Amino acid sequence: MARVGVFVCFCGANIAGVIDVPAVVQEAKKIKEVKISIEYKYLCSDPGQQIIREAIVQNRLTSVVVAACSPRMHEKTFRKALLDAGMNPYLLEIANIREHSSWVHQKDKKAATEKASDLIRMAVAKSIANEQLHEISVPVTKRALVIGGGIAGIQAALDIADARIPVTLVEKSPSIGGRMAQLDETFPTLDCSQCILTPKMVDVASHPYIELIPYSEVIELQGYVGNYKAKIKKKASYVDFSSCTGCGACTQKCPVKVPNEFNMNIDKRKAIYTPFPQAVPNKPVIDAEHCTMLLKGKCGICAKVCEKGSINFKMVDEVIEREIGAVVIATGYDLWDPKPYEEYGVGRYKDIITSLEFERMVSASGPTNGVPVRPSDGKVPKNVVFIKCIGSRDEAKGIEYCSKICCMYTAKHAILLHHKVPDSHAYIFYMDIRAAGKGYEEFVKRAQVETAATYLRGRVSKIYKKGDKLMVRGEDAQIGQVVEVEADLVVLATAVIAPKDNPALARLLGVSYDKYGYISEAHPKLRPVETAKAGIFLAGCTQAPKDIPDTVAQASACAAKVCGLFAGDTMKKDPMISTINNEFCSGCLNCIKVCPYQAIVTEEIPLGHGSKEIRTVAKINEGVCQGCGSCVAICRSMAISLAGFTDPQIINEIVAI
Amino acid sequence: MDYSKKIQEIASKLFADNKINYFVGYKQNSFDDSQVPFLITDPAEIPKLVFTDRSVFNLANYLKPDHTKRKRVGLVVKGCDSRALNLMLTESQVKRENIYIIGICCEGVLNEKGEKAQNCVECVMPDPVVYDEMIGSPTGKREYTINADIRELATKALEERADYFESIFENCIRCNACRHSCPLCYCAKCCIDQETSTLYHGANTSSGAMHALMTWSLHLAGRCVDCRNCEKACPSHLPLHLLHKQNESVIYENFQQHLAGMEKDDRGAFYKYSLSDPDDFIL
Amino acid sequence: METEVKETQGKIFSAENPGITAPTDWQPVIMGILCNWCSYAGSDLTGTSRIQYPPNIRIIRVPCSSRVDPWFIIKSLQTTADGVLISGCHPGDCHYISGNYYARRRFLVTKKLLNFIGYHENRIQFSWVSAAEGPKFAKVVAKVTEDIKKLGPLHRYKKENF
Ligand SMILES: Cc1cc2nc3c(=O)[nH]c(=O)nc-3n(C[C@H](O)[C@H](O)[C@H](O)COP(=O)(O)OP(=O)(O)OC[C@H]3O[C@@H](n4cnc5c(N)ncnc54)[C@H](O)[C@@H]3O)c2cc1C
Ligand code: SF4
Ligand code: SF4
Ligand code: SF4
Numbered sequence A: 001m002a003r004v005g006v007f008v009c010f011c012g013a014n015i016a017g018v019i020d021v022p023a024v025v026q027e028a029k030k031i032k033e034v035k036i037s038i039e040y041k042y043l044c045s046d047p048g049q050q051i052i053r054e055a056i057v058q059n060r061l062t063s064v065v066v067a068a069c070s071p072r073m074h075e076k077t078f079r080k081a082l083l084d085a086g087m088n089p090y091l092l093e094i095a096n097i098r099e100h101s102s103w104v105h106q107k108d109k110k111a112a113t114e115k116a117s118d119l120i121r122m123a124v125a126k127s128i129a130n131e132q133l134h135e136i137s138v139p140v141t142k143r144a145l146v147i148g149g150g151i152a153g154i155q156a157a158l159d160i161a162d163a164r165i166p167v168t169l170v171e172k173s174p175s176i177g178g179r180m181a182q183l184d185e186t187f188p189t190l191d192c193s194q195c196i197l198t199p200k201m202v203d204v205a206s207h208p209y210i211e212l213i214p215y216s217e218v219i220e221l222q223g224y225v226g227n228y229k230a231k232i233k234k235k236a237s238y239v240d241f242s243s244c245t246g247c248g249a250c251t252q253k254c255p256v257k258v259p260n261e262f263n264m265n266i267d268k269r270k271a272i273y274t275p276f277p278q279a280v281p282n283k284p285v286i287d288a289e290h291c292t293m294l295l296k297g298k299c300g301i302c303a304k305v306c307e308k309g310s311i312n313f314k315m316v317d318e319v320i321e322r323e324i325g326a327v328v329i330a331t332g333y334d335l336w337d338p339k340p341y342e343e344y345g346v347g348r349y350k351d352i353i354t355s356l357e358f359e360r361m362v363s364a365s366g367p368t369n370g371v372p373v374r375p376s377d378g379k380v381p382k383n384v385v386f387i388k389c390i391g392s393r394d395e396a397k398g399i400e401y402c403s404k405i406c407c408m409y410t411a412k413h414a415i416l417l418h419h420k421v422p423d424s425h426a427y428i429f430y431m432d433i434r435a436a437g438k439g440y441e442e443f444v445k446r447a448q449v450e451t452a453a454t455y456l457r458g459r460v461s462k463i464y465k466k467g468d469k470l471m472v473r474g475e476d477a478q479i480g481q482v483v484e485v486e487a488d489l490v491v492l493a494t495a496v497i498a499p500k501d502n503p504a505l506a507r508l509l510g511v512s513y514d515k516y517g518y519i520s521e522a523h524p525k526l527r528p529v530e531t532a533k534a535g536i537f538l539a540g541c542t543q544a545p546k547d548i549p550d551t552v553a554q555a556s557a558c559a560a561k562v563c564g565l566f567a568g569d570t571m572k573k574d575p576m577i578s579t580i581n582n583e584f585c586s587g588c589l590n591c592i593k594v595c596p597y598q599a600i601v602t603e604e605i606p607l608g609h610g611s612k613e614i615r616t617v618a619k620i621n622e623g624v625c626q627g628c629g630s631c632v633a634i635c636r637s638m639a640i641s642l643a644g645f646t647d648p649q650i651i652n653e654i655v656a657i
Numbered sequence B: 001m002d003y004s005k006k007i008q009e010i011a012s013k014l015f016a017d018n019k020i021n022y023f024v025g026y027k028q029n030s031f032d033d034s035q036v037p038f039l040i041t042d043p044a045e046i047p048k049l050v051f052t053d054r055s056v057f058n059l060a061n062y063l064k065p066d067h068t069k070r071k072r073v074g075l076v077v078k079g080c081d082s083r084a085l086n087l088m089l090t091e092s093q094v095k096r097e098n099i100y101i102i103g104i105c106c107e108g109v110l111n112e113k114g115e116k117a118q119n120c121v122e123c124v125m126p127d128p129v130v131y132d133e134m135i136g137s138p139t140g141k142r143e144y145t146i147n148a149d150i151r152e153l154a155t156k157a158l159e160e161r162a163d164y165f166e167s168i169f170e171n172c173i174r175c176n177a178c179r180h181s182c183p184l185c186y187c188a189k190c191c192i193d194q195e196t197s198t199l200y201h202g203a204n205t206s207s208g209a210m211h212a213l214m215t216w217s218l219h220l221a222g223r224c225v226d227c228r229n230c231e232k233a234c235p236s237h238l239p240l241h242l243l244h245k246q247n248e249s250v251i252y253e254n255f256q257q258h259l260a261g262m263e264k265d266d267r268g269a270f271y272k273y274s275l276s277d278p279d280d281f282i283l
Numbered sequence C: 001m002e003t004e005v006k007e008t009q010g011k012i013f014s015a016e017n018p019g020i021t022a023p024t025d026w027q028p029v030i031m032g033i034l035c036n037w038c039s040y041a042g043s044d045l046t047g048t049s050r051i052q053y054p055p056n057i058r059i060i061r062v063p064c065s066s067r068v069d070p071w072f073i074i075k076s077l078q079t080t081a082d083g084v085l086i087s088g089c090h091p092g093d094c095h096y097i098s099g100n101y102y103a104r105r106r107f108l109v110t111k112k113l114l115n116f117i118g119y120h121e122n123r124i125q126f127s128w129v130s131a132a133e134g135p136k137f138a139k140v141v142a143k144v145t146e147d148i149k150k151l152g153p154l155h156r157y158k159k160e161n162f
């Protein structure tokens, strides 16, 4: 026979101010199974918990009901109290009489009191069907997989590896570095991006705990936290990295010219290429879409000039498997294509460029040797108009959110322009200046003072051509007038968007993503670097637009999470998961279909007792199951039971009142 | 529609070639013109096999017991029966290689009154959707129509419907014949028989029957193929098709015109979803 | 198909239960089944924000709306409840990725089936309430309570059932 203890909390006046606690306590005493029912001012306090602990021992309770605040507040606290009294912590149920009663029925004390009694009846009834549960421990493979080698991935990999945990870093492109490698100098301090990034890239390549797999992608992930198996597709590079010295003879001699994506297609690269001089690894790859040897079987010049014989046209894609315990997603961002801004003449006027194109031009190692030029005639521009929020904060044409970095880098661009072309003038059309961050407001001020840039608050309505100039018409909201600026060059601060492969990657990894394609964090405030799937973390712009300081901070936080996960040889896991009673399972395998975590596999069991014949049934991997209950409700045979939310527990709740 | 001869020929050949251990077909009843399912292991009984518009039962139901999973079976299926077979195949209840399917291009069967049965009048797919050998000439998929009884009931006032269904549930004797006769109710231990189940203790009252039949029909929602084996088995002659057809019509109209077992890998409407499923009924 | 049936005007109580009257102080019981991550959290937020709503709902916590088997609804209507409200995460926000999409299909079919056999459709309601939508939760509960009050006590199938 069940022996239930009911403990009702006053929560100061929070509960007792509305609910007649003594009446509720008396009402609970009427329930047959309730052996003790008492009240206390603050049950979550130490003395409060002491009361619970003593009552458990004295009354040999078989389950405990705490009527107090939401279980989302103090379930852990009270479970601990049970544990300290030598009772299984999962024999606790909480009746949420604060958030669900006293706080929401302040004017109807009688109804609030009745409701509290009902909630207690339900919790008591449920607790009678509670079972003892035990934390599950699962072994862990101590290796992390980092996807994406931008500054986020680099930082996460280095921090994890420094803790002597092996890391596999998978980068899609031929080199790590990401967008940051394309930047010139960086706000808010104007350090040269290459100078602070390249040493880190080299560290990655030489770190004994980092395995760098460039030019590759993750194609499959199976398993569960601590025990994932990843398949990585290494694209054929047609260059044997082990013998190639990176001398560059091949790239010089290759006759095929292809737009250079690293330089935003401003200049050309070859079909065999190293994306940029400081690339890591500093080995070329052949772009199979453009190499005439691979396309037509003619040429092969690179193979002829390579002294090491490293070129191998027969190379094929390779699939590598790695066992890992945790994943960090760091796939960064893309930039929005401003084509919908037809009224600006995007696509028609050559001298309208994007910010990243400008960034490449002003970069000392860039395609124009650090001087901005007009794409139309190669002349150095004098009047440059920068337009912010292109696609950002624009529900009609682009996306709703603010891309966060454009205000800052546009201020930076004004400074860079001033440095490179001292007699130039910058005009900046903006909606707001958002410069929250350490040293940011100061940086924007500096741009305004140092460069005397003209900041015009308002939207640009039209751009048209007049001679070889571009006329930018917009409104200056501060003076409430239409202004027209004669520009040599127009730079659009295009919105940051999620990489287009993100949804596919998210599905493959089994994590969720938002409507824009950014990977979703488990909780926007309290779990910002975890995904909802245990053991999978996220860093950098793959989660939302952010600048380098935020990206690095998030990456280091990820590393700390990974190290925490790997701190012991096994991991503890919540026991509120599902199990299948294979006697009842009819083997329809529908549960496998609906499980969002691929937690269910098949198992062969004897057909009957002692039978040699087998039958196939479903089985849940306790390490993977997250306890959602999807499978439970779809199993017609009612073969699945979810600990903590079993059918008997829920029936009891339903019929209790 | 009389394919008796043809079926006898095929069955003989299957036995002669040692392709099957037994054969499931129909046999003429001795006392009236109805037929019963007929399971033979002895080729000598082949001449008793018949197939006409009186061959009403869904023989896929006879693949349910465990022992059939290891034997090779020849069986006759009509359009609707073959759709049930499709589901049993995807739900791993039968091994394709163990069954030899004789699919009939069905012209419709008769009800007790000798008229064309309602499900046949409304049949969407009289041709077999899975078979090894086909008899008759296929006429193809037909347009889906909402069941006549459902349409009529929908026009009735809520309370009238409630009374009507309560009287139905009142007359259920909880014999479970409906469940036993459905080829898709193959569960190792049906939820209704599980002691921990909410249904188990349900009293033999209209509410107990309501709960059981509702659960049962929801287990068949998106899976029922409208063969009406259940209805034929019900000793109380309850119009069980009402529940199934209601669910079927909701599913058809809302979930990409889903019809159970039509496609090879169909698993039923509840085991998949679409992002564009209706959402307007949710606050 | 037209399954909606107009409530008979002028009668306080239920099209389902003609002639049935209830004590004047009658209050409906609504069984609320909420998913832990969105709606339960949302209902907690209603509390922390002190937004007031009618006291008729009794809340059961489940991990995900996909845990809700249709018999939860049937059982509630047959025993303690005059109406049921099930609430989960908005489409796309499911803590368990896809749970609410499966649930949504079952909910629609279950609601229509119950309506078909004679329950007013307002007795079976669903909502998506996120963890941030404290005010929405209060609004939903108020609406559902109001709807069910109009329908009156549920009597059918309530007898001898346990
Ligand atoms: C014009 C411009 C100027 C900027 N200036 C500044 C500045 O001055 N200061 C500042 O703080 N910030 C600046 N930023 C922002 C800065 O670029 C970002 O904060 C930073 O690059 C984010 O790093 P990340 O690693 O998250 O993403 P990325 O740099 O985008 O790196 C992502 C990496 O992942 C790889 N990848 C993508 N998908 C996959 C996949 N499926 N598998 C494997 N690998 C994959 C990519 O190839 C890439 O290498 C600027 C941005 C722009 C557009
Ligand atoms: S859904 Fe149920 S019966 Fe079907 S395989 Fe899974 S556990 Fe077994
Ligand atoms: S409860 Fe079932 S569906 Fe959910 S994660 Fe566990 S096994 Fe998968
Ligand atoms: S429902 Fe269709 S296939 Fe089935 S017996 Fe009738 S006509 Fe034939």
Ligand code: SF4
Pocket (backbone or CB within 6 Å): A636, A637, A638, B179, B184, B185, B186, B187, B189, B190, B191, B192, B215, B216, B219, B220
């Ligand atoms: S009613 Fe449901 S549980 Fe019972 S046999 Fe049919 S499908 Fe299985």
Ligand code: SF4
Pocket (backbone or CB within 6 Å): B058, B084, B181, B182, B183, B184, B220, B223, B224, B225, B226, B227, B228, B229, B230, B231, B244
């Ligand atoms: S529920 Fe009835 S009509 Fe539907 S498939 Fe089963 S036996 Fe046939």
Ligand code: SF4
Pocket (backbone or CB within 6 Å): B171, B172, B173, B174, B175, B176, B177, B178, B179, B213, B233, B234, B235, B236, B237, B238, B240
């Ligand atoms: S066969 Fe008829 S009487 Fe028997 S349980 Fe089914 S519905 Fe009830």
